[in-house]
Amino acid sequence: MANSTCKDMDQGCLCSNQAFQMEAAGCITKSCTVKESLIATNSSQTSCGAPVRDNSRGAFVQAIALAIISALFVLQRFSAKIFWGAPIWLDDWFILLSYLTCFINMFFMVCGTIPHGLGRDIWTLSPADITTFGIYLYAGGFAYMATLPLLKLSLLFFYLRIFPTQSVRRVLLGTVILNAVSGIAFCLAFGFQCQPVSYFWNQWDGEHQGHCANSNAIVWGHAAVGIAIDIWMLIVPLSQLKALNLDWKKKVGVGIMFCVGTFVTIISILRLHSLIGFTLHVPNPTQGSLGITTWSIIEMNIGIICACLPSLRILLARLFPRILGTSNQHPSGQTGRDEAGKSSNESRVLGSDTRTTVYAKGSQQRTGAEGIICQREYAIEFGDNDERHLVSMTDLDRGSSRSNVSL
Structure with a gap:
């Protein structure tokens, strides 16, 4: 108050004075516990008439809609094969597994993180809500880490069925091994980044003992490796186009079919933007994690939809010859x-x-x-x-x- 240009008890001036607000926040952080700081911040924001933000509505609708659409694509893929008595291959089973883990991620988001604070300011939440939010964020992140390698395995097994030459198959099998090993490694790294594991969702209050690895390094490393494998999985099939006994128009069509996967890579790159500056140690993680959570849902579901597009084309050709x-x-x-x-x-x-x-x-x-x-x-x-x-x-x-x- 002594350094403020506002008169005593001039609440309007104090609320609009950014320098005073920052100084007061720093003083509260140094003098109070985390829980006391949140209570003080909530009281200050309420007194100043700050709006109560809740940006989770759009994320909720988006998650439900994408889950339904991707489920329909997976359903048509299996129902067409079952109806016509066609065999179900490894790529079909892995697309089903990837959808199940994607659905688990969506379930944790819709039924866990959103009800317990996703898209809202952390100082408006109870301590129990913040802890529960951390638990669901951890579970959803683990499901996300598992979904992308499974999705890539589905595409790789699909390529193994349509590329019979030994040289290409060796390259694809090597990619399968690389993808599986990296997927398992990142799942383990994410799952055990904190010791004890519960420290992941308990560290926020400063009252628990434990330590965590650099979560940003794990998330960025996972994204970088995933994008690199995506690009490699695009190069391999496109390199075989010139050897095909097709005219140039059909080669263009085949190339476009393979390039559909680049849409998922673009989304993965866009998701990196939401990772910039994100960490659980930011002052407002429940609001800050909305972007990365939303982009993760989009990335997984669009990947599943793109992987099922070739089977949809054949189904439509069968129905409308x-x-x-x-x-x-x-x-x-x-x-x-x-x-x-x-x-x-x-x-x-x-x-x-x-x-x-x-x-x-x-x-x-x-x-x-x-x-x-x-x-x-x-x-x-x-x-x-x-x-x-x-x-x-x-x-x-x-x-x-x-x-x-x-x-």
């Missing part, structure tokens, strides 16, 4: 049609010389006045230079329906 299926139109005397009315199409697996023959039976023909037979076929099949085989969903094409139109 006239729009998304392959269409062939040719006269009866065209090369490649045998006496039984079969058409032989050859497809090349990525990086392999193996060829597969696909037959279309049951054609309907009618001879016109000039003796010319014209037939149109709509078939869901991987045929000559058809990039649909790149999504390794040929198991869904078994017994595919064909619509023959005779003219």
Whole structure:
């Protein structure tokens, strides 16, 4: 008060005087315990008529919406395979595991951190709420650390199915090992960053004994390694495009399919911005952690959605063959049609010389006045230079329906 330019008891002047407020906050921090400081800050803010902030509403709606959308994508991926009797592979199981851990993270956010203070000022919360907030933040962070490696493993096992050449498979298997080892290492580092573990959520009050490693180093290291692996996982499939037996338009389409994953990498980079200056030791961690929590939810769910897009394309092609299926139109005397009315199409697996023959039976023909037979076929099949085989969903094409139109 002595150094203030405000008159005694001039509350309006004292509340608007930033120099006085900073000096008073420093004095309270030095003279009081953490809990007493929060009580004093809350009283001061209330007396000055400061608004009670709660920015968690948008994060709540966003988390629920993304969880539902990503669940629908995972559901269509499994339901399509089950309906058509197609095998479920490792990449399918790992996308399911990644969704489960993502859902756990979302559950801890919606039912834990938000009700106990996420997006609100810490001085408006009770000590019990602050401790509970720390517990849910710890559990959600651990689930996040586990989700991203599982998601990458799903994509890597997907690549292993569509790239059969030994050189590429060795690179992919090495990436699988690197991703798994780094994922386990960061999960352990995050889980045991504090000794005892409970010190993670009890350290805020200054009344407990323990120590913690540099949490920012763990979080930044995890983000940097994840982005590096994402970029590497983009380089590997794109490097194989020139060897494909596809025209340039289809190569562009395949490249775009692989580049969808860069959207997740961009989100990971944007998430780094929310890490700048974030630490549990900031004066207002419940408000400061809103950004990093929100970006983490977006990153996980968008990753799951992008990983399921190829299977969605095949499902739509199966349901709407006239729009998304392959269409062939040719006269009866065209090369490649045998006496039984079969058409032989050859497809090349990525990086392999193996060829597969696909037959279309049951054609309907009618001879016109000039003796010319014209037939149109709509078939869901991987045929000559058809990039649909790149999504390794040929198991869904078994017994595919064909619509023959005779003219």
